[in-house]
Amino acid sequence: MFPLGDDRWAFMLGDVCGRGATAATTTALVRHTARAVAPLLPGPEVVVQAINKALLDRPHSHGTGFVTLVYGYLTPHSDGGLHLTFVRAGHTLPLHLDATHTPRPVDCDGSLLGIVSSPRLQARRLHLRPAESFVLYTDGLTESRNLHGEQFGERRLLSALTTERGIGHQEVVTTLTQAVRAFTGSTEIDDDQAVLVLTAAPTADR
Numbered sequence: 001m002f003p004l005g006d007d008r009w010a011f012m013l014g015d016v017c018g019r020g021a022t023a024a025t026t027t028a029l030v031r032h033t034a035r036a037v038a039p040l041l042p043g044p045e046v047v048v049q050a051i052n053k054a055l056l057d058r059p060h061s062h063g064t065g066f067v068t069l070v071y072g073y074l075t076p077h078s079d080g081g082l083h084l085t086f087v088r089a090g091h092t093l094p095l096h097l098d099a100t101h102t103p104r105p106v107d108c109d110g111s112l113l114g115i116v117s118s119p120r121l122q123a124r125r126l127h128l129r130p131a132e133s134f135v136l137y138t139d140g141l142t143e144s145r146n147l148h149g150e151q152f153g154e155r156r157l158l159s160a161l162t163t164e165r166g167i168g169h170q171e172v173v174t175t176l177t178q179a180v181r182a183f184t185g186s187t188e189i190d191d192d193q194a195v196l197v198l199t200a201a202p203t204a205d206r
Contacts, residue, residue: 002035008075010038010047013136013196014091017065026063026114029054034071044072044087045121048113052089055114066112070094070136074198081200082128087121089113092142095161096126097133097172103161105154106134128200131166140193141176144184152183169197 001011014030016023033054034047041047048071055067072086088094090112093105108124128134137157144152160179161167167175173195180193 002038004038004073008073010034010071010073011086011136011196011198012069012071013138013194014067014069014071015138015140015192015194016067018063022063023065026055026058026065026067029058029062030067030069043123044085045123047071048087048089048121049119052113052119053117056117064114066090066114068092069113077127080130081132082134082198084126084128084134084198085123086126087123089119089121092137092139095135095137095158096128097135097161097167099129099132099166101163101166103135103158128198130200131202133167133169133172133197133199135161135172135198136196137176138192138194141180141195144180144193145187146183147185147187152180156183166202169199172197172199 001009004010012034016026030051033051037050038047048069068091069089070086070091072084075083077083088108088110090110095103096106097103106126109120109122111120113119126134142152142154142157160175161172176195
């Protein structure tokens, strides 16, 4: 996350194809491009288009793998909630933890970055009321395997987040981490895992 001014913030979570120094170079390219162009461009779609162009223009020695990404803006709302505008580019579906404490995937179409010059992108808007959350995660969580080779999967991820009470951003991260560790046991994790949780503070906390 980084500030954009006018009480707005940019947020993003992505995943890079590959590992090691090449993947790290691509990650840095995505991050620095977003920070450089975001103050100059009008919305998330054109920022993600700029990231895609930077990926296509990189030297082959810096990698050729694709990138998945969710990138967007958040703005505090007068009702105490948060207004989100975001783009999903081939990444795992975001989750909306609503007032009933039920996680629901947020459908938003979008294709991978670093493959074609005009990726399919669609801006989506979502309003978080106080105590609601927006959850982004990488497929390193859902594709984690147990000793029998079975994947953790989206069903277990949604089940882990389904509670009888609201949970804050830190509890979401802890809950997912513990659920994946309990499932995989001693199996070695072979992919990066990351979670980003945006929560509108409960009214009593504001």
